[in-house]
Each structure stands twice: as structure tokens, then as C-alpha cells.
Amino acid sequence: MGAPGSAGLGSANPSDPTHPASANPIRYAEIVVTNGSGSTVQCGETAADGSFSLSLPQISGAYKISINSRALNSHLHASVLNSPDSNTFYSLTTTVSGASSSSVGTLTAPANGTILGGAFNILDQLLNANIYLVAQVGSCASTFSGCLNYDPTVHKIAAYWKPGFNPNTYFGDSGDGLSFYLPGYSRLFILGGIDGDTNSSDTDHFDNSIIIHEYGHFLEDNWLKSDSPGGMHDGNEILDPRLAWSEGWGDFIQAAVRGDGHYIDTMGNTDGSTEMLFYVDTESVSNGGFDYTTNLGEGNFREFSITRLLWDAIDPGDNSTGGDSDTFTDGTYTDNVNTAFNEIWASLSKSSRGYRDALFAFRNVGLLHLAQEWLHTNQGAQDWTQIRGLNRHLGDTTRYGQTVVPVSSGACSSSATTTTVASTAYYFNVTPTSSPGDDGSLTNSNLFLNNRFYDLKIGSTPFASAGSHTLTLEYRDDDQSGTIADLDLYLYNKNARFGTSDILSDSRQTPSGTVTDPQTESVSYSLSNGDYLINVSVFTGGTLGGKADFNLKLDGVVLCPYDIVQ
Numbered sequence: 001m002g003a004p005g006s007a008g009l010g011s012a013n014p015s016d017p018t019h020p021a022s023a024n025p026i027r028y029a030e031i032v033v034t035n036g037s038g039s040t041v042q043c044g045e046t047a048a049d050g051s052f053s054l055s056l057p058q059i060s061g062a063y064k065i066s067i068n069s070r071a072l073n074s075h076l077h078a079s080v081l082n083s084p085d086s087n088t089f090y091s092l093t094t095t096v097s098g099a100s101s102s103s104v105g106t107l108t109a110p111a112n113g114t115i116l117g118g119a120f121n122i123l124d125q126l127l128n129a130n131i132y133l134v135a136q137v138g139s140c141a142s143t144f145s146g147c148l149n150y151d152p153t154v155h156k157i158a159a160y161w162k163p164g165f166n167p168n169t170y171f172g173d174s175g176d177g178l179s180f181y182l183p184g185y186s187r188l189f190i191l192g193g194i195d196g197d198t199n200s201s202d203t204d205h206f207d208n209s210i211i212i213h214e215y216g217h218f219l220e221d222n223w224l225k226s227d228s229p230g231g232m233h234d235g236n237e238i239l240d241p242r243l244a245w246s247e248g249w250g251d252f253i254q255a256a257v258r259g260d261g262h263y264i265d266t267m268g269n270t271d272g273s274t275e276m277l278f279y280v281d282t283e284s285v286s287n288g289g290f291d292y293t294t295n296l297g298e299g300n301f302r303e304f305s306i307t308r309l310l311w312d313a314i315d316p317g318d319n320s321t322g323g324d325s326d327t328f329t330d331g332t333y334t335d336n337v338n339t340a341f342n343e344i345w346a347s348l349s350k351s352s353r354g355y356r357d358a359l360f361a362f363r364n365v366g367l368l369h370l371a372q373e374w375l376h377t378n379q380g381a382q383d384w385t386q387i388r389g390l391n392r393h394l395g396d397t398t399r400y401g402q403t404v405v406p407v408s409s410g411a412c413s414s415s416a417t418t419t420t421v422a423s424t425a426y427y428f429n430v431t432p433t434s435s436p437g438d439d440g441s442l443t444n445s446n447l448f449l450n451n452r453f454y455d456l457k458i459g460s461t462p463f464a465s466a467g468s469h470t471l472t473l474e475y476r477d478d479d480q481s482g483t484i485a486d487l488d489l490y491l492y493n494k495n496a497r498f499g500t501s502d503i504l505s506d507s508r509q510t511p512s513g514t515v516t517d518p519q520t521e522s523v524s525y526s527l528s529n530g531d532y533l534i535n536v537s538v539f540t541g542g543t544l545g546g547k548a549d550f551n552l553k554l555d556g557v558v559l560c561p562y563d564i565v566q
Contacts, residue, residue: 002157011121011206019045025050026109026120027127028075030068036061045073059098066091067107070117076127077156080119084160084187090119111206112270112271115163115198118126118205122190125257132257133219137345144379146354147346148223157215161186161205164196175201178208182215183226188214199272203264209264212254219253220246224348225355227363229497235280235304236291238448240498241364241400248365249308255282256341261311282307283315297399299365299392301448306365313340313384335387341442343381347371353565360564361455361531362401362496369395370565396563399448404534404552404559405456405462412560426549427560428452429478432485432538440541442490443499450538454552454559456491459529462562464554470524473507473536475478475550477515484511485538485545489521492533504532508539 011024026046033042033054033409046067055082056063063335069090082088092109096102130152140147160167167189168178179191180544190211190446194201204210219476220226228246233239235251255261261283268274282304285291291304293375299305312335347368348355354371355363369388373395375381396402412427435446445451457463488508495502507521536550 011117018142022507023108024121024124025248026067027124028071029120029123030070030072032066032068034061034064034066035448043072056096056098061098062095062150063098064093065104066093069123071114071123071127072156074153076121076123076130076152078126078159079156080122080159080161082160082162089157089412090116092116092120112269115192115205115269115491118163118192121206121208121545122161122211125208126157126159126215126543128208128256129212129215129219129253136341137349140342140345140349143342144346144350144375144381146350146352147342148349150223150345152483155186155218157186157188157192159211161190162192163198164193165193167193175462175566177204178205179214181214181221183217183221186218186222188218190214194340197272199269200361202267202277203269204265207265208258209254209262212257213250213263216250216253217246220249224378225360225363227290227361228370229495231497233303235302235307237303238298238446239303240447241366242362244301244303244306244366245368246371247303250305251280251303251307252310253284255307255311256314261315263307277489280304281450281468282311293392295448296389296392298448300394300399305391305393309365309387309393312387312391313337313344313382333386333390335390337382337384340382340384343372343375344368346375346381357564359457361403361457361494362397362533364397364400366394366397366400366402367565369393370563376478397455398561400453401455402453402534403457403562403564405457405562406464406554406557407560408557412558425475426551427558428507428536428551429547430485430487430536430538432540432544433545434540434544438540441499442488442537445499445537445540447498450540452536454534454536454561456527456532456534456554456559457530458532464527466528468524468526470522471534472553472556473521474518474549474553475520475548477545478547478549480516482546483516483543484515484519485548486511486542487519487521487548487550488536488539489523490535491523491525492535494531494533496533498535 002154029046031044031052032040035041042054042056044052044054079089092107094104094107096104111117111118133150137150139149141149147496164173166177168176177191177194181188191204193203211395226246227242229240229243233243233247251263263280265277267277293299293302293305316338351357353374360367372381372384376383433449435449438446440445458466471491475487479486490506491504492502505523505525507523509521511519
């Protein structure tokens with residue numbers, strides 16, 4: 001018997017998820033046919049247009065055709081399941097007779113009612129991401145040596161979703177809706193509603209931006225590398241640059257896959273009420289408006305600034321062709337970088353001079369810039385100087401996570417080479433600044449303006465060896481005529497969650513003497529091999545003081561800045 005048919009999902013309108021659903025095919029999904037006793041008699045999968053055709057035994061009786069929310073093929077290795085406890089997939093089913101050949105017609109997983117279409121839409125968005133990645137970087141190594149060619153069959157993901165269920169419940173919060181990715185487990189959790197409400201609460205099963213954003217974290221976890229400490233984030237805030245990078249990447253990859261420079265989140269269903277929770281244009285930011293970035297380097301600390309820069313690197317057009325128009329902090333520009341997704345992927349996937357390089361730590365967008373600049377210099381990648389400047393990015397890690405190495409008889413330079421270090425030379429500086437919300441505490445300190453962060457590596461040459469070490473901060477007033485700033489010294493472990501128990505040791509002395517007197521802070525600790533974060537922080541609870549110049553020393557030896565990618 002033949003049983004042709006097609007399968008479709010009634011997903012939200014891709015141009016506006018708050019409007020009535022539109023039909024889309026269920027592509028490359030598993031099909032299982034069972035007989036009356038529940039035994040499997042045939043298997044298959046839907047085609048690219050959702051169609052299928054199956055041959056069944058010509059024996060009288062009923063057969064159940066199940067189109068399941070999972071795929072294991074050359075396009076996608078993924079399952080959409082109801083919960084980690086039962087791991088049950090969803091099925092769109094129909095029954096046919098084995099006595100004769102017949103068509104089952106079109107089967108539809110609805111966007112309303114049971115919302116079965118939610119499960120298949122999640123599966124379809126993972127497929128969309130894979131199709132995009134194969135097209136862009138399926139053969140990346142042929143362009144950039146060391147780049148990982150993307151292959152959808154290498155890693156499998158499980159996406160958990162249930163209508164009306166809020167995954168934030170796992171964290172003890174059933175009120176605020178949350179979708180998230182669980183690192184290390186290849187598990188994605190998609191918001192199905194809150195307290196059983198799918199019609200008027202926040203839901204993400206048709207928010208393609210959210211689904212693909214979370215899949216972006218899966219890509220980081222399995223294909224790339226992330227040092228994000230996690231936590232709350234807002235695209236309009238100055239964040240830990242590791243968190244800003246990871247979330248900015250997620251915002252970007254959803255825009256790249258969808259071919260739309262907006263980040264969209266909706267709530268509700270047309271059975272109840274709908275609302276656009278946010279609709280962020282990653283292409284534009286106006287002077288003084290949302291996510292307005294004033295200082296060079298501040299963009300490295302902002303989620304949406306990172307999203308915007310990455311989007312500018314791939315959107316089509318350049319100055320020579322009329323290009324695309326971007327509204328940046330200083331007006332409207334036509335950026336001169338385009339179709340550079342393979343450059344981004346190469347910078348992130350290379351195990352040498354890329355994000356996966358074992359020497360990289362405290363990964364943030366500055367390391368991406370260093371890796372991409374190496375590609376520009378050595379393998380013909382584009383020059384990103386313009387879009388870095390427009391988005392207020394520094395093309396290095398000087399403001400967060402720059403490696404420092406002990407140089408016993410050399411002047412500090414980018415390569416830590418060899419002339420005499422004068423005792424009066426200061427190689428770093430910070431200008432204390434009053435900022436909103438800064439109450440003088442460390443945890444509320446402006447990460448960009450009032451802090452500097454450095455990667456101290458303990459291990460092989462040119463880095464320090466494991467053992468007990470003394471870290472010293474020596475600082476002075478820049479012009480030795482004003483009020484001296486009060487700098488403090490903190491040493492963090494590799495997790496380095498700002499202002500938390502990840503602090504291994506700290507020194508917070510009040511400056512004494514006159515502005516001409518050098519000031520010191522010092523901590524001692526036994527360090528094993530690995531990476532540690534040095535934090536030089538301005539205490540803002542008193543008089544701010546003026547610009548401070550400072551040195552860092554390990555066991556009395558000057559620590560010099562060292563760019564891993566050179």
C-alpha cells in the first residue's frame with residue numbers, strides 16, 4: 001500500500017509573530033508507522049517541502065503514521081521533547097487502512113489550541129540555523145586555514161518545551177518567563193508559557209529570534225568556545241565583556257540566520273492577546289538614544305554594540321556599490337565590510353590564533369578582533385577598522401583580559417621585548433569617573449570606566465610558574481599635582497564573577513602621604529597552573545582624584561602587556 005501525504009506546521013507569521021499563523025512545511029522530520037499492536041512496520045522522513053510517501057503491507061487493518069518532532073539525518077540531529085524527566089517527543093498522527101493505496105492529504109500541527117506546531121517550529125528553526133551555517137561555513141577551511149567546516153551531523157541537541165510551562169521554574173521562579181541553554185549538556189529550554197497560560201503570557205515557541213539565539217549558545221558550547229559567567233544581561237547596559245560577547249553573539253546569529261537585523265520577542269497567542277515585548281533594530285542607534293555608546297572601547301562591554309558590529313560585518317553592500325545604510329552614534333554611514341560571516345566563524349573556531357586557542361582566556365570581543373586582524377594581515381580577510389570605530393570597539397583586549405607577563409629586564413611593549421625597564425615608567429592608567437548607580441561599592445563600580453582587568457597566566461614560559469606569588473599594584477597621581485585616586489587590587493580565579501566569592505585575595509589600602517608619593521597595594525597567594533584575573537579598581541566612595549598611572553608586578557618583576565595573537 002502507498003501512503004503519500006504532506007506535513008505542515010501552523011507557525012506564527014515570520015514577518016510578525018503577533019499576527020495570525022502562516023503554514024510552513026515540516027521538513028526532514030522522522031516518520032514512524034506502527035500497526036495495530038504497536039510494532040513498527042516502516043520508517044522514513046519528510047522531504048524539504050514536507051511531503052512523504054511510504055510503502056506499507058497490503059494487509060487489512062489500521063496503521064498509524066506518526067510525524068515526530070525529531071530528526072537524525074544529514075540536515076539535523078535534534079529532538080524536541082517535553083521534559084528531561086520523560087524525554088517524550090511530540091507527534092503529528094493520522095491513521096490509514098492497509099487494504100488499499102490512499103493519500104492522507106495534508107497534516108497540520110496547529111499554532112492554536114494544542115499548539116503542536118510549537119514543537120515543530122522549534123525543530124524547524126534549528127534546521128534553518130544548520131542550513132545557513134552549511135551554506136556559509138560548510139567549507140570554511142578552504143578559505144581560512146584552520147577554520148572548522150560546519151557539519152550538522154557532528155553534534156546533537158535536545159530542545160525541551162511544553163505548552164504552558166516556564167523553564168525558569170527549574171530555578172525556583174515560576175513568574176518570570178525564561179528560555180535558556182544549559183552549557184555542557186547540549187540542552188535547550190524554550191518557554192512555553194507561564195502557569196499553564198499559552199494565550200496571554202510570554203511564550204517563545206514561535207519567537208524564532210529567541211530559539212536561534214539559544215541555539216547560538218549551543219554552537220558556542222560545541223563548536224566554538226565561551227567563558228561567559230552567565231547572569232542577568234541587558235543590551236543597554238555595560239556588562240562583563242565575556243557575558244556581553246556571548247549574548248551579543250546570540251543576538252547576532254539569530255539575525256544572520258533569519259536574514260533580518262531585528263531581535264524580536266512576543267507574548268501571547270491569537271486565541272488570547274498578543275504583544276510585542278521588544279523589537280530591537282540591530283542596525284541603528286541614535287545619538288543619546290537606546291544603547292548609545294560614547295567612549296571608544298565601551299562597545300566591547302555592550303551586548304547590542306557587539307551584535308551591531310557583527311551584523312555590520314555580514315550585511316550586504318559596501319562603499320563602492322552604494323551599500324547599506326547604518327545609523328551609528330555619529331550619524332548615518334555606509335559601512336565598508338560585508339559578507340564576512342566566514343571571517344567571524346574562522347576567528348571563533350580556529351584552535352590556533354582563534355577563540356579555541358588554549359592560550360585564550362576570559363574570552364570577549366577584543367579577542368575576536370585580534371584573531372580577525374590576524375586573518376586580515378595573513379589570510380586576506382577584510383579590514384574591520386571602520387566598523388570597529390563606528391561601534392566604539394577597541395580592536396584588542398587592553399580594557400579587559402589582556403595577558404600580562406613578567407619581564408625582568410625589558411621595556412613593556414606589545415611583544416614584551418628587551419630594553420631596560422626604568423623604575424619611573426608606568427605602563428597602565430585609569431581616569432576615575434563618577435557614573436550613575438555607582439555607590440562606592442565594588443559590585444556597583446562601572447566596569448568600563450573605573451576598572452582595568454588583566455589575565456595573569458601561571459604555567460610555562462613566558463608566563464610565571466606555579467607556586468606562592470606576591471602581586472603588587474604600584475600607582476601614582478598622573479601629574480603629581482592634584483588629588484590622588486584610590487586604587488584597589490583584586491585577584492580572581494578563572495570563573496571571575498565580579499565582586500563575588502571568586503575573589504581569591506584583595507588589598508584595599510587608603511592612599512597616604514602626598515600626591516608625589518607612590519602608593520602600593522599587595523596580595524600574596526599560592527597559584528596553580530591556569531589563568532587568573534587581576535582587577536585594578538577605583539574606589540569611588542571618597543574623593544575620586546585624578547588620572548592614576550600604575551604598574552603591576554609579580555614578585556617584584558614588572559608585568560608587561562602581551563597580545564597572544566600577533
